[in-house]
Each structure stands twice: as structure tokens, then as C-alpha cells.
Amino acid sequence: MISDRRAFLKMVAAGSVAFAEPCRLAAAALRNKVRITDVKCMIVRGTWDWNLVKVETDSGLYGIGEAYWGPGIKDLILRELKPAIIGEDPLNVDKLYTWMLMRSAGAGAIGGQTVSAASGVEIALWDLAGKILGTPVCNLLGGRFRDRVRFYRTLQLPHGNIADPVAWRDQVAEARAEKWGWTAFKFQGNGIPPALDPQFKEPGHDRFTRNLTAKDIREIVTAMDTVRDSLGPDIPFAIDFHWAYDLHDAIALGKALEHLNLMWMEDPLPPENPEPMAILARSTSTPICTGENLYGFQGFRRLIEAQACAGVHIDIPKSGGLLESKRISDFADAYYIFTAAHNPASPVGTTASAHAAAAMRGFRIHELANWIDWWPDLVMRDGPFWQDGYFTIQDKPGLGIEINPDVAKAHLMPGETWWG
Numbered sequence: 001m002i003s004d005r006r007a008f009l010k011m012v013a014a015g016s017v018a019f020a021e022p023c024r025l026a027a028a029a030l031r032n033k034v035r036i037t038d039v040k041c042m043i044v045r046g047t048w049d050w051n052l053v054k055v056e057t058d059s060g061l062y063g064i065g066e067a068y069w070g071p072g073i074k075d076l077i078l079r080e081l082k083p084a085i086i087g088e089d090p091l092n093v094d095k096l097y098t099w100m101l102m103r104s105a106g107a108g109a110i111g112g113q114t115v116s117a118a119s120g121v122e123i124a125l126w127d128l129a130g131k132i133l134g135t136p137v138c139n140l141l142g143g144r145f146r147d148r149v150r151f152y153r154t155l156q157l158p159h160g161n162i163a164d165p166v167a168w169r170d171q172v173a174e175a176r177a178e179k180w181g182w183t184a185f186k187f188q189g190n191g192i193p194p195a196l197d198p199q200f201k202e203p204g205h206d207r208f209t210r211n212l213t214a215k216d217i218r219e220i221v222t223a224m225d226t227v228r229d230s231l232g233p234d235i236p237f238a239i240d241f242h243w244a245y246d247l248h249d250a251i252a253l254g255k256a257l258e259h260l261n262l263m264w265m266e267d268p269l270p271p272e273n274p275e276p277m278a279i280l281a282r283s284t285s286t287p288i289c290t291g292e293n294l295y296g297f298q299g300f301r302r303l304i305e306a307q308a309c310a311g312v313h314i315d316i317p318k319s320g321g322l323l324e325s326k327r328i329s330d331f332a333d334a335y336y337i338f339t340a341a342h343n344p345a346s347p348v349g350t351t352a353s354a355h356a357a358a359a360m361r362g363f364r365i366h367e368l369a370n371w372i373d374w375w376p377d378l379v380m381r382d383g384p385f386w387q388d389g390y391f392t393i394q395d396k397p398g399l400g401i402e403i404n405p406d407v408a409k410a411h412l413m414p415g416e417t418w419w420g
């Protein structure tokens with residue numbers, strides 16, 4: 001045995017000599033640090049106005065990312081965040097993310113557009129780090145718990161008369177027929193009744209009141225009974241309520257939906273106050289999932305500590321990027337609260353978000369919201385985006401995707417230029 005061990009150690013020693021030269025060269029390359037030379041942003045008009053980000057370096061390597069959609073993000077990136085990271089080593093991702101928030105808001109931005117803008121840059125830094133180190137981004141976040149990330153498909157309100165069960169059945173049939181093989185879905189609940197529509201004059205409703213009448217609950221349950229009937233008993237689905245109700249009515253609604261065994265009831269209450277959300281969560285067996293309007297670890301902390309939901313719904317390119325979202329997810333997991341990902345992003349933000357999801361122990365399912373035909377074509381990637389409803393993490397450096405210039409240029413927001 002001892003001689004076996006000696007032989008083994010000799011073999012390792014010989015191997016380490018063989019590895020010494022490449023290791024020395026890699027170390028030398030890392031000592032000659034890559035430096036950030038530019039940060040660029042362009043807005044592509046997809047399902048929303050996607051804010052795409054590029055971080056360039058003096059090595060010729062660059063990273064791409066995406067910040068949550070919406071106006072103002074590009075200005076923040078170019079005017080406030082870019083000066084904070086020019087000349088820096090892109091491998092110090094956490095430091096650069098922290099400094100971007102500190103520099104733009106004194107003690108550090110805690111929410112809103114600045115955090116979303118920094119999230120987009122943070123994602124581009126991870127892509128770049130992966131390219132420099134020659135490894136997929138998920139490996140830099142602790143490695144993957146899973147090679148495939150399950151997605152759910154979100155549908156908007158069906159066209160036509162939503163009081164007609166046929167509209168819902170048709171929508172379910174269409175979604176199930178999509179070639180990606182979805183195994184879970186989300187439907188819209190708070191458009192029934194359309195309380196935000198100024199034309200909606202039914203007593204008990206105006207644009208601001210959070211009232212949910214007995215008739216409203218009946219109509220929601222009737223529509224969702226049709227969805228359950230169309231999907232069968234075993235296919236999971238969630239319902240999104242877009243922060244529309246007050247506590248008492250949300251409890252009544254949650255109870256009225258219990259027989260449907262929902263994947264979750266999403267955002268029945270406004271997002272800011274975890275105490276009523278905790279009361280709701282204890283009042284019904286319908287799982288509550290919330291969080292797409294919260295920012296960063298501190299934004300989620302009280303919600304998780306109060307055990308106010310079954311799942312946190314993190315928008316990763318909005319809420320702090322990949323590492324901050326992993327922190328949130330790991331904290332939620334300590335309370336046995338699952339993580340899901342909210343996602344209206346382009347394939348860039350979606351791919352990044354899926355890498356983070358692969359590295360989160362408690363991750364359950366990822367969203368794909370509104371769809372347009374050229375969505376997958378915006379990036380070049382080997383193979384289909386999804387198979388059997390799962391996104392596969394590829395063994396390629398960084399995020400493993402590149403933006404297709406022809407497709408991006410064809411859909412730039414008016415006034416935008418290619419990385420202009």
C-alpha cells in the first residue's frame with residue numbers, strides 16, 4: 001500500500017511539473033491585468049425596450065449584459081456608472097458593483113433605476129470574467145446545482161371576451177402547442193375585472209381602490225377553473241395579480257383558489273410591506289410568490305425573515321445582478337423559501353439569469369414573459385433555447401452567446417445606433 005502511495009505521489013509530482021509552465025503563463029497573464037476601457041449601451045425594441053450593455057477591455061475581450069427595460073437606464077450607465085469602472089480590473093466584479101452604487105448615490109443606491117443599471121453592467125462583467133478565465137459564468141457563482149433550468153411560459157389576458165371559457169381554452173391550447181415544450185404556465189388574474197381600465201364603471205371599482213368584490217372573485221375562479229380543466233390536474237400554473245388587492249380580499253381570493261393547487265398566486269398585495277404579506281401567507285394554503293419589484297438583499301430581507309411568501313420572485317437583471325440575486329436566494333433557502341425568476345428580458349438577460357439560477361440551490365422555475373418571433377434570433381447560440389421546457393446551460397466561456405448584429409440593428413429603438 002505504501003509503495004502504491006509513493007508511486008501515486010511520484011505521479012502527481014511529475015504531473016505538477018507538466019502543469020507548471022501553463023500555470024505560470026496563466027498567472028503572468030493575470031498579473032498583466034486586463035483593464036476596462038469602455039462601457040457601451042444600446043436599446044433594442046423587443047417586447048420591451050431592452051437595455052443591452054457592453055464592457056470593453058484593452059485585451060480585446062468584452063462582456064455583454066442587460067439591464068431591466070425602461071427609460072433612463074442608458075443615461076445612468078454612460079454618465080454615472082461607466083466613469084466608476086474605466087481603468088479597473090474587470091475580475092473584481094463585486095467591488096465594481098459596490099463602487100458603482102456607492103459612487104452614484106453616496107452610501108450606495110438601494111433601489112430603482114440605478115440598481116437596475118448597475119445590474120446590467122454587473123452581468124456584462126460576469127460574461128467578461130468568464131471569457132477571461134475560460135469558464136461558464138455559473139462556475140464563477142459557485143458552480144451549478146443543475147445543468148438545465150426549468151422555465152414557465154407567461155400568457156397575457158386572452159384576446160376576445162375573457163368571460164367566455166373558449167378564449168381561455170384557446171389560449172391554453174396555443175401555449176401548449178409551442179415548440180419549446182413548456183411544462184408550466186402563468187395566467188393573468190387581475191385583468192378580471194379590468195379595474196385599471198378607466199372605461200370600467202362597475203360599482204365598487206375605480207382606478208385606485210383595491211376592492212375585490214364577491215362577483216370579481218367568482219369571475220376569477222370561473223376563468224381559472226377553465227384553465228385548470230384545460231391543462232389537466234398535474235400541469236402547474238400560477239396566476240399574477242399585479243399588487244392589486246387589499247389584505248382581507250386577498251385572503252378571500254387565496255382561499256377561493258385553493259382547490260386549483262396553484263404553482264403560486266403572484267403579487268396579490270403591494271410589494272412594500274411584508275407584514276400583511278405574512279398574514280396572507282398564513283391564511284391560505286395557496287402559495288404566495290412575490291418580489292419582482294424589490295431590489296437587492298436588503299429589499300428582500302424583511303420579506304424572507306417574516307416568512308411572508310412561499311417563494312421569492314427575483315428579477316435578476318433588475319434587482320442587483322447575478323451575485324446579489326444569489327445572495328437573496330441563499331438567504332431565502334435558509335428559510336426553506338424557494339426562488340423563481342421574473343423575466344421580461346431579451347435572450348441576453350435571460351441567459352445570464354439562467355446561469356445564476358443554475359447556481360442557486362433553492363431555484364425552482366424561471367419565467368419567459370411576452371414573446372415575439374425574433375426573440376431567439378437576437379443572439380447567436382448553439383442549439384435551441386429550450387427543450388421540453390428546459391434551458392440548458394452550455395459549457396462555453398462567459399454566457400456563451402453573442403448578439404446578432406443584423407437582428408439587433410433591425411430592431412434598434414428609433415435614434416439608437418449599434419453600440420452607439
Ligand SMILES: [Mg+2]
Nearest residue numbers: 240266267292
Ligand atoms: Mg408578475
